[in-house]
Amino acid sequence: MAQRGARTPSYWYDGGPVPVSARLLAPLYGAVVALRRSLYRRGWLRRTQVPVPVIVVGNVTAGGTGKTPLTIALVNRLRDAGWKPGVASRGYGRDDAATARWVTPELAPELGGDEPLLIAHKAGVPVRVDRDRVAAARALLEAGCDVVVCDDGLQHYRLARDIEIEVVDAQRRYGNGRLLPAGPLREPVARAQECDFRVVNLGQGSDQAPSAPQSGFGEWPMRLRIDGAQPLKGGRERPLQAFAGQRVHAVAGIAHPQRFFEMLRARGIGVVPHAFADHHRYQASDLSFGSELPLLMTEKDAVKCHAFATSWHYSVPLQAELPAAFWIALLDRLEKLGRN
Template sequence: MSRVEQRLLEAWYQGGPVPWWAAALEPAYRLVAAMRRSAYRRGWKRSGHPGRPVIVIGNLTAGGAGKTPLAIWLLQALARNGRRPALVSRGYGGAEPAVPHRVAASDPPGLAGDEPLLVLRETGVPVWVCRDRLAAARAAVADGADVIVADDGLQHYRLRRDFEIVVVDAQRGFGNGRRLPAGPLRESVERLAGVDAVVCNGSGPHCPAGSLRMTLSGSEAVRLDGGARRALASFAGGPVHAVAGIGHPERFFALLEAQGLQVQRHPLPDHGEVPPGALAPADGRPVLMTSKDAMRCRGSAAAAAAWEVPVAATLQDGGAPLLARLATCLALSEA
């Protein structure tokens, strides 16, 4: 992680001073974001709807809050109920194609992006990537989808939506409450009042009132070459290297420590490349990484002996309150 990124994170979440240049740019960001949203509201910029229900999962802050695990949970719930869901994504970290591309399991992460590949692997539902999510949604509907789930599309107003879900990190919340780049916020916290559901990921003091709790859990590790599977607790005999290129790496490190592991931390930028040295450390200790990192390391000979730690989302009350709201709003049968 660069010094600039580290300074910003300290300012956003740890009470550190905001760099002068970040404070100077904050008003410009506020103005551009407000003008862009107003342009869609007034019809100056064109938006559209694919003709099937659209569920958007997003957050108010830059970086991850647990959107992808929630998207996987929701897609699986919809599929269990006999729906034909599809996921649409920009495919950040990949090629972000200008025309819709249906992701294939054989796609390299440089084409499809790590998160779309992970969703495809975990759910088997069609996944479409395109920098224009409306185009991706229309392609998915033409391909047979009867409900669209958009991962990280809250601020993509070109795609009109029927149901909005905001994910909040229970530990970090909204940081210092300031807009980018002086703070982590893409939009004002008041935006929560206009969404259909708020899901709070993890345990911590920053869950908005009325939000639905979600936890991420994992108890096993799978070697990237597919040759072995081990209980996480079996790594507790000595130190391990932990690699996390996600929005909040500390969440992954805490998960490992909760299993009794001694963790040597290797935080990376969200979607960041894993350095070769981190895959084959000189001390020969095991390397554990998130599923997103594992997607980016697919096919790497150096990563073959590293371990992926899959996690799954569990929602409060089995997610029944969220599914009930969806059923009411979208006329979807409950899973």
Template structure:
């Protein structure tokens, strides 16, 4: 993690005082945000509808909070309940700009790591593009009857039927200030407008559903050997690699299994090269599943990823389906 990013983390979440220059930039951020929303608030532009229900999964803070695991869990739960879900994403971290439906040859460098991971884990249609309405229309051509937008809570272009906010249960909203003085993309009053709120880890507060990320197996990145229980690394020293919004969550999770972690935190969505993972020894390398999709081409037999699954009560998914019931499939 860069020195600047570490400094921001200490300000946002560690109680360090906010420098005046950061505070001075908050009105600039607020003004740019207002300018972005103005055409919709003034009625010059209207959010576009898809013709099928749209669920937006997002958060109020910069960085990761568990949106992608929740999106995967939603896909699986909706499919079990008779829906045909698809996922749309901006494709952050990829080079693709025009709408694209992912296939077996699509790479993370082109569309980003999260869309590739979601398609790999679920097998449902996934589309990316800066124009998420056009990208989502590609999903409808595949027979999708409900669309899940992975991220996009702050994007006013799509008319949504449900908004689900994921809250980092450990870090919450930090110092509760807007970017860049704090981690907030939007003021906390926005919480009152959201359909559902999910608390990832920590203690869920009133109105929030508790979510737990469970990762108990290690899978070879190069698929050259068998799956191992994560507990089998207990007592070993490993290099732990994470290029996610909150790398510490991954490192702490490994330590709960008795693993001695040498931590390597990279910027969220970092594009890995083989040199990034050359540590000059023979210790195993454990990484998140999101990072693993970018390392397959140069993975050695000692590279392992730790898939996580989001566990939520069935009542949460029942609530989602109940809210979708007012939107006939394919309408």
């Protein structure tokens, strides 16, 4: 497997020894996190409420757990229910991060960030990137939105929220249970118990069930479905079955690239894997592998590769599926908050 760029430390999840330097820094990180939480809890740092419901989709671990697919599914479901949602995001890794901007499908990915751009492509709702999520929420309100969905931002306490949805990876869960940098935790696991919903990302076609709820905390399974491959140069989508029995180059610049490769292999596709760092900025040379096999990549990668795509480059659309009872519970909670 080709691997390029910074990777998640293996000891976070494989049970390996944690470097002494990381073990020494983790308590310092934990003290800062605890102090900040205390300041907000005591009211010494103020939360700002906006006059529409705010839903935060986030996690207590560093890296991806499936927040963006869930955010897209959530926005689409809200719109179907008659709401006018908008998405607020920091736009991690974008240029000129101090500048707030609207993200449209035409915006350059280096200006909007790959995940906000993907949401703009797939959801077709207002998307605002801003380091200040309070300002982003207010901009969405002025644009006519009556509910704000934050893609990430569970730890951005200044923006008051009405519903928190934690997303956790079913395979990796909370890793070794240590705080950064000794482990993957941004906050202690106990913080997750404060969220209104916990969504467990089972991946594609998994029969695995979420682990037993802790202290009565319910868990909702989310499965990710892939069915086709969309040519980056345009044209009709091809069913993934058309690639079964073939070798393909598979590209994933996400937090857990192995999941994407496993999803393709489950469809009988011969995967030559190429893993890149999360949020990697692609150049044409990154996709030159010495053979013109079909190249399948995640949607998050594809939004950054259109400028130099070839006729054998494909994006694999992904859809998040959750139980009907989850949507009923969430929409019921939202309706009780009331519309603006």
